[in-house]
Amino acid sequence: MGVEFGLLGEVTARVDGRAVDLGPVRQRCVLAALAVDVGRVVSVDRLVERVWAPAVPRRGAATLHSYVSRLRRVLAVADTVDIVHRSGGYALVVDQPEPAVDLHRFRDLCARSGADDVALLTEALGLWRGEPLTGLTGEWAEAERVRLRQEQLSAEHDLVDARLRAGEGGELVVELSARTARYPSDERVAGQYLLALHRAGRSADALEHYERLRERLAEQLGTDPGAPLRELHRRIVAADPALSGPTPSDPTWPGPPGGRAAEPVAVPRQLPAAPQHFTGRDRELAALTTALDDAAAGRTVVISAIAGTGGIGKTWLALHWAHRHADRFPDGQLFVDLRGFSPDSAPMDPAVVVRGFLHALGVEPARLPVDAHAQTALFRSLVADKRVLIVADNAADAGQVGPLLPGGASCTVLVTSRSRLAGLTAGHGAHHVPLDVLSxxxxxxxxxxxxxxxxxxxxxxxxxxxxxxxxxxxxxxxxxxxxxxxxxxxxxxxxxxxxxxxxxxxxxxxxxxASLPAVLSWSYRALPPDQATAFALLGMATGPDIDLPAVAGLTGLSPRETMTVLRGLEQASLLTRDNRGRYHMHDLIRSYATTTARRELTEQAREAGLRRLLDFYTHTAYAAARLLHPDRPPIRLDPPVPGVRPHPLPDVPAAMAWFDAEYPNLLAAQHTATTHHWHHAVWQLAWTLGTFYQRRGHLYDQLAGWRTGLAAAAHLPDPATRVVAHRHLGLAYTNLRRHEEAIGHLREAIALAEHHQDLLQQAETHRVLAGAFELSGDDRKALDHSIRALDLFRALARPVGEADALNDVGWYAARMGEYETAREHCEAALALYHRHQDPAGEAASLDSLGYIAHHTGHHAEAIRHYQQALALYRRHDNTYFAADALADLGHPHAALGRPEEARAVWREALELYRAQGRDADVERVQRQLDALDGQGDSGATD
Structure with a gap:
């Protein structure tokens, strides 16, 4: 049943469209105070202050509990919402906060708009129904109303900027006239009004308004208008023709730049190697350079679309020009093959491309917004004021390119396609660069x-x-x-x-x-037999590229023979090798190779080649996965088929590097196995990618891979495969905060494991289920499942699993305030980890013990535990958990009256959180630092 909360007007709740009675004002105030911070714990003290300040009653906490109980009964009719008690406070838990709470939907729409999307900003402002929190009284409600009104006003300003950028002007005069009357000294509003008047043909009125504002600022503040507004005034006086159209995003525009994201931390250099023996194309090169020069002079974004038939040299031209002018793009060059006309795969999803660009720009996977629109907005924000070249090669149509276009005016986009991309020319002013044959x-x-x-x-x-x-x-x-x-x-x-x-x-x-196949057949006929067979098999290979060991697996040749064959194909211009040593085929050549394989090779030979390639990927990936997580219960693989030599990987860095390079090919291999109904390979590839999914944050691929893996497991005789598939699918849903689906799959895994009396699978699944309940806000159920996991690991005599479960039990007990139980279990876990030489586990249990010691008043002991955990994290280069340990370490320092020590570790944690893109943790630690500074040297508590 759906639930909706209204805060941007009178505080309301509706279940399936019907209003529910929220009770008296104070009770509604409790709900509003929780809904503003939906999904986050609000402490009891803070809730009491929000509801009753400044006259807090003596039994405020008890009365608050009574109100919460009534609200839970009122909301019990909806199965998508609950008010849960967590350590120290309460949290309103809603399946999807953005659609459920109008305030959070408003903020989500504003964030997705990037301050430049008229439709989204209009929709966001349409959610307001008057003064927010109408009907509530008290200091918190009044302060919150002021803050929310500022958010509304900021969105209104953003909407006017967006409409001006879209070319509007006269339509805004009446609205902006009223707004300037309300905010007579606001230079942003004044700049909007001046531009609207100018576009409405009332330049004289615009200049007069500027003079009134200048006099007001001089009289009241003793200052002149800021530089952006002065420059706009100068351009109106000069009748600058650029002001008549959409507003350029340049420093003279007084509106804010279009973006709220952090600066990128990486400068991408993604261009493939410059083509050798480039010849001709002087006219096209000059056209591209002229467009760039004109754009720089006019401060407008340049988009050039190189169009022509396959094999005409579009990519050749684009890369040559890009390398020649790379110095003009000091903030980086992004490159993507969109595979718009690839013979063996669908065009790339623009959302996938945007995620790749964000990764190249230094955005950590954990920082990526969930929504694709928000990811696009983040990308545009990161490059808004940067000089970046974006090369989008082999586009299918304009729709595939649109989400990749930056919002600012400083970037250059170079697109190649077999289509003319009229939509880019008409809708985005792209320069059409047709490419014909060479003279x-x-x-x-x-x-x-x-x-x-x-x-x-x-x-x-x-x-x-x-x-x-x-x-x-x-x-x-x-x-x-x-x-x-x-x-x-x-x-x-x-x-x-x-x-x-x-x-x-x-x-x-x-x-x-109509003709290139003849050229390719001529080249194919000239090949020796081993090269001809390899050429045909390469046309069937999975993925966008391939390296020498994989080709050896595909062909069944030795590495030396494979190198000779690849060198021959490269010399015949049927194959190219990039600077990483990976091989690629042109789309047309690959299409011909695929046709040749069907014509020249028997079905048995084709299937044998694909089987060898999948065996190579599966066995190498399995070895890599075992290096990354040696304590993970192994699975059984059949020996590789004859001719397959898995690639040796000596250590964890080598395993991660191999996964990084082969990741697209592994995904394609699983897809190939699915289409051929090779169910064992589908499931095994999902398993081998499990740890890599987690470490790299490929959460959506993890979900898709295990959905496929679960479907394959239904055809396999071993019931353990279905248990593992349900568990990993539940973990994938947990990572994406889709709790209902996560818990459903995990319970199915438990039921299957119990039915087949598989105690190890039961234990592993109870641990994952505990984590799912923790993230959904139910620590009691998390504790129950971790206890069941502990009992099972002990029965199985699995000491590392027992240590994991002991620490889990201790952690969940500590979160619930059961500190003696927590300490006993975490100390036992620490001893087991130490005995079995598991430093990662030792660090985790020391961290838990630090939390317990601090919350039981043993602050010096807490400092010692946190410092030991921090040393282990740093020794193993685990900066993610090192940041958490630093953040935790500040609390006992503050409690012991050591503000300088607390300030030092919190500042270090703050820098790590910022580098990792963990915005919520940044806000939390910043609040702690602010509180510490506000208290002088009197200390701070968590």
Whole structure:
């Protein structure tokens, strides 16, 4: 049943559209105080202060408890909301806060808008129904109303800016006239009003209003208008034509820059290597440079769309130009192959591309917003004022590119596509750069660069025929040149005769699919048998690229033989290798290779190649996963098929590097296994990726991978596979805070494990279920499940699992205030961890013991425990938990009257939290520092 809370007007609650009675004013005030901080614990003391200050009754806490009990009964009819008691206070828990609480929906819409989306800002402001928290009295309600009204006003200002950027003007005059009357000294409002008047043809009125404001500021504050407003006034006086259209995002515009995100911490350099032997394209290069220069002079974003048929050299041109002008983009270069016309995969989802760009810009996976629109807004905020080049290669259509376009005016976007992308030209003012075949002179220069000028001059007639037969297509010319280079003893006339016999003259047609297969078949026929077979198999390989060990697995050749084959294909221009040593095929070449595999190889040979490749990926990934998490219960794999040599990985850094490089291929391998109904491989690949999903924060891929894994497990005879799949799917849902689905799958895993009397799976699942209940706000159930896990691990004689569960029990008991029980279990966990040489576990249990000691008044002991945990975290380069230990360490220092020590560790924690993008922790620690400073040296408590 759906529930909605209204705060932006009278405080209300509606269940399935029907209003419910929230009781007296004080009771409604309790609900409002919790709803403002939905999902977070509000301490009892703070709630009492919010409801009754300044006249707090003697039994305020008891009365508060009574109000909460009544509210829980009122809200019990809705199954998506609850008021839960947590350590020290209460929290309003709602499945989806943004749609349920109008205030949080308002903030979400404003954040997603990036201060530049008219529709979202209009929708956000439409949620207001008058003064917020109408009907509530008291100091907190009054202060909160003032703060919320400021948020509303800021959104109203953002909406006017957005409408001005969209080109409006005269339509805003009446609204802005009233607003300037309310805020006569606000320079932001004044700038908006001046621009609206100017666009309405009332420039004289705009200049008069500026003079009145200047005089008012001089009289009241003794100052002049700020530089942005003065510059806007100058441009109105000069009748700057740029002010008549959408407002440029430049320093002279008095509105705020469009973005609220933190500065990026990385400068990406994603351009692939510059192409060798680049020839011609002078006109197109000049057009791209002119567009960039014009944009810089006019302070507008430049978007250039290079369009042409496949094999025409679009990427070749884009990369050459990008490398030539890379110095003009000091804040980085982003590159993505959108695979818009890939023969073996669907075009890339723009949301996936945006997540990749955010990672390249230094955004930690844990900091990524959940909503795709919010991710796009964050990307645009990060690059809004930066000089970044974005190269989007091989786009399917304008819709695929739109979410990748920055909102500011300082970036440059270079798009290549086989389509003309009219939508980009019409909707975003993109510069259309059509790419045709090379001229005869350019084609001759290309052959001279590849083969040497002397050889080309020696046979002008043969070279002329080769150029004619290739039709000016760079790809075809490259293949011809590669073949000629390997036949130094043959005259060019022989090559021309062979091309003529194969019918390559059809390349004069604009459609390369009618002729390029002839060129590719000619190249394929010239290959030795081992290279021809490898070429066909590579057309079937999963993923966007491949490395030498994987090719060896695909072909069944030795590493030495594989290297020889790959070198031959690279020399024949059928394969390219990047600076990481990974191999790629052009879309058209790969399409031809796939067709060749179906035509030349038997079904048995094709299936055997794919089986070898999947075996290679599965066994190497399994070894990598065991390095990352050696205590994880292993699974059984059949030996690899003959010809497969898993890639050796010596240590954890090597395992992580391999996963990083092969991650897209592993996802593609699981998809291939799914389409072939190879259920064991589907499930095993999901298992091998489990730890990597967690460490890298690939939460959505984790969810998709285990959904597929669960479907595959339904076809497998071992019931443990279904238990593991349900457990990992429950963990994936837990990570995404989708508690109902998480707990449903985890309970299914428990039921299956109990039915099959699998005690180990029961124990592992109870631990995950405990974590799910903790995140959903139910510490009691979390404690119950951790106790059951402990009993099972003990029965199984699994000491590391027992230590994990002991620490879990101690932690949940401590959160509930049961400190003696907590200390006993955490000390036992510490001893077990130490005995079995598990430093990560030791650090976790020391951290728990520090929490217990501090909350029982043993502050010196707490400091010792936290410092020991911190040392272990630092020794193993675990900055994530080191930040938490530092934040915790400040509390006992403050309690012992050591404000300088507390301030030092909290400042260090604050810097780590900021670097990790943990905004909520940043706010929490900053509040602690502010409180410490406000108390002088009298101490601070948590």
């Amino acid at each position: 005869d002179d350019e084609a001759r220069a290309l052959l001279s660069a590849r083969l040497g000028a002397g050889r080309v001059r020696a046979e002008p007639a043969a070279v002329a025929e080769l150029i004619r037969l290739c039709g000016g297509f760079p790809l075809a010319l490259g293949i011809v040149a590669a073949r000629a280079h390997t036949r130094l003893d043959q005259p060019m006339a022989t090559l021309a005769e062979e091309l003529r016999d194969l019918g390559l003259g059809a390349l004069d047609d604009d459609d390369p699919t």
